[in-house]
Amino acid sequence: xxxxxxxxxxxxxxxxxxxxxxxxxxxxIVMAAILIFCYLGVRHLTSGKPGKMQNxxxxxxxxxxxxxxxxxxxxxxxxxxxxLVTLIIFxxxxxxxxxxxxxxxxxxxxxxxxxxxxNMIFEGPLLMSPTADINTTAALALLTIIxxxxxxxxxxxxxxxxxxxxxxxxxxxxxIIDLISKPLTLAFRLFGNIFAGEVLLKVILMLPGxxxxxxxxxxxxxxxxxxxxxxxQAYVFTVLTTAYVSQAVTASEH
Amino acid sequence: MGNPIQFDFTVVATVISFLLLVWLLSKKAWGPLMxxxxxxxxxxxxxxxxAENERQQxxxxxxxxxxEMHKARQEAQEVIAKATKVSEVxxxxxxxxxHEESEKIKKSALVDIERERDRAITEVRAQVAxxxxxxxxxxxxxxxxxxxxxxxxxxxxxxxxxxx
Numbered sequence: 502x503x504x505x506x507x508x509x510x511x512x513x514x515x516x517x518x519x520x521x522x523x524x525x526x527x528x529x530i531v532m533a534a535i536l537i538f539c540y541l542g543v544r545h546l547t548s549g550k551p552g553k554m555q556n557x558x559x560x561x562x563x564x565x566x567x568x569x570x571x572x573x574x575x576x577x578x579x580x581x582x583x584x585l586v587t588l589i590i591f592x593x594x595x596x597x598x599x600x601x602x603x604x605x606x607x608x609x610x611x612x613x614x615x616x617x618x619x620n621m622i623f624e625g626p627l628l629m630s631p632t633a634d635i636n637t638t639a640a641l642a643l644l645t646i647i648x649x650x651x652x653x654x655x656x657x658x659x660x661x662x663x664x665x666x667x668x669x670x671x672x673x674x675x676x677i678i679d680l681i682s683k684p685l686t687l688a689f690r691l692f693g694n695i696f697a698g699e700v701l702l703k704v705i706l707m708l709p710g711x712x713x714x715x716x717x718x719x720x721x722x723x724x725x726x727x728x729x730x731x732x733x734q735a736y737v738f739t740v741l742t743t744a745y746v747s748q749a750v751t752a753s754e755h
Numbered sequence: 756m757g758n759p760i761q762f763d764f765t766v767v768a769t770v771i772s773f774l775l776l777v778w779l780l781s782k783k784a785w786g787p788l789m790x791x792x793x794x795x796x797x798x799x800x801x802x803x804x805x806a807e808n809e810r811q812q813x814x815x816x817x818x819x820x821x822x823e824m825h826k827a828r829q830e831a832q833e834v835i836a837k838a839t840k841v842s843e844v845x846x847x848x849x850x851x852x853x854h855e856e857s858e859k860i861k862k863s864a865l866v867d868i869e870r871e872r873d874r875a876i877t878e879v880r881a882q883v884a885x886x887x888x889x890x891x892x893x894x895x896x897x898x899x900x901x902x903x904x905x906x907x908x909x910x911x912x913x914x915x916x917x918x919x
Contacts, residue, residue: 510761515764518763518764519763519764520763520764520765520768521761521763521765524765524769525765525768525769525772528768528769528772528773529772532772532775532776535776535780536776536779536780539780539783539784540784542784542788543783543784543787543788546787546788546791547791548791548792548794548795548798549795551791555788555791558784558788559788559792562785562788562789562792563792582785582789583777583780583781583785583786584777584781586780586785587773587776587777587780587781587785588777591773591776631769634759634765635759635760635761635762636761636762636763636765636766636769637765637769639762639766640765640766640767640769640770640773641769641773643766643770644770644773644774692760696759
């Protein structure tokens with residue numbers, strides 16, 4: 502069953518390195534979508550009466566700004582803001598991409614476009630969320646934890662490592678486990694949610710009957726719910742990143 | 756092939772892609788956007804301050820006007836009161852003067868009347884004396900002989916004398 506659901510992974514080879522081609526293509530599609538989205542927003546940039554798209558972008562910035570100032574002093578969080586805004590938009594768009602039908606209609610396969618195995622990347626009824634691949638979520642989680650440690654050292658210097666030894670030196674083990682578990686939970690939470698959503702979509706499409714007709718009702722319900730999950734997961738990822746950073750940069754109560 | 760959790764260099768590629776996106780967006784989108792928002796914020800702030808300033812000024816001007824109006828009204832009231840008082844005094848004066856005048860006229864008229872009456876009386880007296888002399892002449896001429904009339908003549912003369 503799982504074999505039928507999960508297609509063969511498209512692997513790109515570059516020297517000794519291997520890449521998940523489908524994930525990367527989808528990542529770049531998401532990036533292109535975000536760039537278009539943002540271009541529409543900043544096209545007629547004005548400090549007067551903002552247009553609709555500019556308003557949307559400003560709303561997103563305000564939303565993230567509130568998240569940041571809830572967790573730490575705004576002055577400390579300000580340099581982080583562009584990263585966090587990009588993060589929440591990227592994760593949200595990525596989560597939604599898996600819900601969008603594959604509008605290439607398998608034409609690439611039909612014409613045997615072998616370049617970069619595009620025929621295999623654009624097969625199946627739906628596109629794929631980049632976040633349904635553990636590599637993407639791991640990359641984002643890795644960036645988060647690098648950011649946490651980097652900002653911790655930047656604001657506190659060597660004193661940042663002191664909190665590993667508090668209250669007792671033995672606690673260092675727990676602190677290290679804590680530090681490692683942060684990116685792990687971040688990566689697996691996002692990956693699990695989105696991957697499971699995609700698997701369920703594929704299962705719904707495999708319902709017996711003439712093509713996909715019996716799946717229309719559960720499909721609509723699950724698509725709606727997936728949008729909800731996508732938004733929630735993007736929010737959670739950003740909030741947790743903010744919280745971890747604020748933990749690292751604010752002075753400990755000891 | 757069923758395991759969906761496979762790490763490889765996709766992580767690196769994604770990290771690079773994502774950082775590129777962050778750099779591009781913060782340079783082209785978030786930076787200008789946040790600058791605009793800040794600009795708008797300061798613009799609104801200055802507008803609010805200006806509005807507050809203008810409101811205070813308006814309040815001050817309104818206060819001044821009110822005070823001035825109050826003063827003007829008070830002055831008008833005073834002028835009216837003064838005018839009323841003056842006119843009253845003047846009316847009284849006029850009345851008194853006219854009263855005096857009329858009194859004077861009345862007095863002089865009375866004096867005139869008295870004088871006229873006196874003159875008329877003296878005139879009448881003179882005439883009566885003349886007349887009585889004439890009548891006496893006539894009667895004496897005609898009926899002097901008629902004795903018995905003497906008593907009547909006596910009486911007549913007496914009456915004329917009383918009239919004087």
